[in-house]
Amino acid sequence: MKIAIVGSGLGGLLAGAILSRKHQITIYEKLPFIGGRFTNIEMEGFQLTTGALHMIPHGSRGYLAKALKLAGANVKIIDSKPDGTFLIGGKEYLYKELFSLLGVREKLKALKMATNLKIGNFDKDMSFGEFLEDVDLALKVGNSFTGWALSLSAYDVKMEEIYEIAKNYYKFGGPGVPIGGCKGVIDELERIILSRGGKIIKEYEVKKIEIDEKAYVDGEEFDKVISNISPKETERISNIKFLDKKIEEAKGIKISIASKRGLIKHSGVLFTPECERINGLNQVTNVDKSLAPEGYHLIMTHQAQITNNIKKEIDLGLEDIENLFKGIDYKILHIQSYRDGIPVNHAKSGIYIENIVNDKLLLVGDGAKGKGGIEVEGIAMGVLKVVNHIGY
Ligand SMILES: Cc1cc2nc3c(=O)[nH]c(=O)nc-3n(C[C@H](O)[C@H](O)[C@H](O)COP(=O)(O)OP(=O)(O)OC[C@H]3O[C@@H](n4cnc5c(N)ncnc54)[C@H](O)[C@@H]3O)c2cc1C
Structure with a gap:
C-alpha cells in the first residue's frame, strides 16, 4: 500500500519504520530536521534535546522497546538502577x-x-x-x-x-536511557525507513488532508494517511470532523545544566517533592558520557507549568536549582518552556483519543496515546494499534 505520514516525530517515524517492511512510505516534515520533540540539539558540546529528557519511561522492557524491536531497530537502552530516589530533608530515599x-x-x-x-x-x-x-x-x-x-x-x-x-x-518497571540519547533512537528509525525504500521529505508543510474514496495529501493520492501532528491540527487541515471532546495540553519547563561534579549518583530520576517547582531531575551522563564534553555532566530538570506567568515559573525553578546545587559549581545551559502549540503533550494523560479515525485516516503521537502509557510509551502503544490495524 501507499501510505503517507504527516510529521516525522517519534510516532511518525516509528510507524513508518514498522510499516516500511511491507508498504511504500512517504513522510512529510515541515522542519529541516526530523524527530520532533524527541531529538538532540548540540550546544557547547552538550547533547541537549528538542523536548524529552533522554529517558524512556519503561526502559528496555516497555512498549517503545517492543515497537523498536518490531521495526528492526538496534537501539541500546540502559535501564536505570534504581528507577528513582526521592530527596527529602537533604537525604535520598527509595x-x-x-x-x-x-x-x-x-x-x-x-x-x-x-x-x-x-x-x-x-x-x-x-x-x-x-x-x-x-x-x-x-x-x-x-x-x-x-x-x-x-x-x-x-x-x-x-x-x-x-x-x-x-x-x-x-x-x-522503571525508566531507561537510550545510548546516544533521543537522537540515537531517531537515527536508527531513519536508517531503517530509508534502507527499505521509504521517503522522508523535509521542509514540506502539509496544508490539506482529504479523505474520500482514497486519501489525499495536498492532492497526492495514497491508500492511507497517518497523521503525527496533533489531533486538533489534523482535524483543522482535514475535510472530516472527528473530535468530540475538549483537548487540553500538558505544559512544562525544562532546564539543562552543566556541572563538573554532578549532583546525582545513579542513573534514575531524582524526584524533588520539597522543591517549589522542580519535580525532578536526571543526570544522563551517568549512563552515556558522550552526551556531554569530557569531564562534565549533563543534568536536566523538569517542572510542570503551574501558572501562566512563565517568567515567575522559570524564576521559581531557578531558585530551586540554586538550593539543590548548594556548594556545587554549575552552569545553566538552556531554559525551554513548552506550551501553546509546542507543549509537553498535545493531550493531557487521561484524555483518550481513538487512533483509528477511519480506515484511511489514522493518528499517532502524544495527542493519541494509549491508556496508562507515559509519554513515549503511550505513543508506542498508539503506533502498535495503528500498524496492527494496517498490517505489516
Ligand atoms: C520538556 C519535555 C520533556 C519530555 N521528556 C520526556 C521524557 O523524558 N521521556 C519521554 O518519554 N517523553 C518525554 N517528553 C514527551 C515526548 O518528547 C513527546 O511526547 C514526543 O517526542 C512527541 O512525539 P510525537 O510523535 O507526538 O511527535 P512530535 O514530536 O510532535 O513531532 C511532530 C512532527 O510533525 C511536524 N509537523 C507538524 N505539522 C506539520 C505539517 N503540517 N506538515 C508536516 N510536518 C508537520 C513537526 O515539525 C514535528 O517534527 C518530553 C517532552 C517535553 C517537551
Missing part, C-alpha cells in the same frame, strides 16, 4: 523507604492507599491529588511524580489513568 518517614497513623493510611491503588479500589473519577491528600508527604511525592512524568499536578490526573500507569509500572 520509594519503599518513604514509609519509614511517617508516623504510625499516617503510615497505616499510606499503606492502605498503596494497596487500594494496586487492587483498583477507588472512585475512578477522583483525582490522584484527592486520593493522596490525607497524607501530606504522599501528596508531595505524588505531585513530584506526575509533574516529572506527565507535566501535570496530581489534581490534574484522574485515578483511572494512574491505575493504568501503575499496572504498566508493575509489569515493565
Whole structure:
C-alpha cells in the first residue's frame, strides 16, 4: 500500500519504520530536521534535546522497546538502577523507604492507599491529588511524580489513568536511557525507513488532508494517511470532523545544566517533592558520557507549568536549582518552556483519543496515546494499534 505520514516525530517515524517492511512510505516534515520533540540539539558540546529528557519511561522492557524491536531497530537502552530516589530533608530515599518517614497513623493510611491503588479500589473519577491528600508527604511525592512524568499536578490526573500507569509500572518497571540519547533512537528509525525504500521529505508543510474514496495529501493520492501532528491540527487541515471532546495540553519547563561534579549518583530520576517547582531531575551522563564534553555532566530538570506567568515559573525553578546545587559549581545551559502549540503533550494523560479515525485516516503521537502509557510509551502503544490495524 501507499501510505503517507504527516510529521516525522517519534510516532511518525516509528510507524513508518514498522510499516516500511511491507508498504511504500512517504513522510512529510515541515522542519529541516526530523524527530520532533524527541531529538538532540548540540550546544557547547552538550547533547541537549528538542523536548524529552533522554529517558524512556519503561526502559528496555516497555512498549517503545517492543515497537523498536518490531521495526528492526538496534537501539541500546540502559535501564536505570534504581528507577528513582526521592530527596527529602537533604537525604535520598527509595520509594519503599518513604514509609519509614511517617508516623504510625499516617503510615497505616499510606499503606492502605498503596494497596487500594494496586487492587483498583477507588472512585475512578477522583483525582490522584484527592486520593493522596490525607497524607501530606504522599501528596508531595505524588505531585513530584506526575509533574516529572506527565507535566501535570496530581489534581490534574484522574485515578483511572494512574491505575493504568501503575499496572504498566508493575509489569515493565522503571525508566531507561537510550545510548546516544533521543537522537540515537531517531537515527536508527531513519536508517531503517530509508534502507527499505521509504521517503522522508523535509521542509514540506502539509496544508490539506482529504479523505474520500482514497486519501489525499495536498492532492497526492495514497491508500492511507497517518497523521503525527496533533489531533486538533489534523482535524483543522482535514475535510472530516472527528473530535468530540475538549483537548487540553500538558505544559512544562525544562532546564539543562552543566556541572563538573554532578549532583546525582545513579542513573534514575531524582524526584524533588520539597522543591517549589522542580519535580525532578536526571543526570544522563551517568549512563552515556558522550552526551556531554569530557569531564562534565549533563543534568536536566523538569517542572510542570503551574501558572501562566512563565517568567515567575522559570524564576521559581531557578531558585530551586540554586538550593539543590548548594556548594556545587554549575552552569545553566538552556531554559525551554513548552506550551501553546509546542507543549509537553498535545493531550493531557487521561484524555483518550481513538487512533483509528477511519480506515484511511489514522493518528499517532502524544495527542493519541494509549491508556496508562507515559509519554513515549503511550505513543508506542498508539503506533502498535495503528500498524496492527494496517498490517505489516
Ligand atoms: C520538556 C519535555 C520533556 C519530555 N521528556 C520526556 C521524557 O523524558 N521521556 C519521554 O518519554 N517523553 C518525554 N517528553 C514527551 C515526548 O518528547 C513527546 O511526547 C514526543 O517526542 C512527541 O512525539 P510525537 O510523535 O507526538 O511527535 P512530535 O514530536 O510532535 O513531532 C511532530 C512532527 O510533525 C511536524 N509537523 C507538524 N505539522 C506539520 C505539517 N503540517 N506538515 C508536516 N510536518 C508537520 C513537526 O515539525 C514535528 O517534527 C518530553 C517532552 C517535553 C517537551
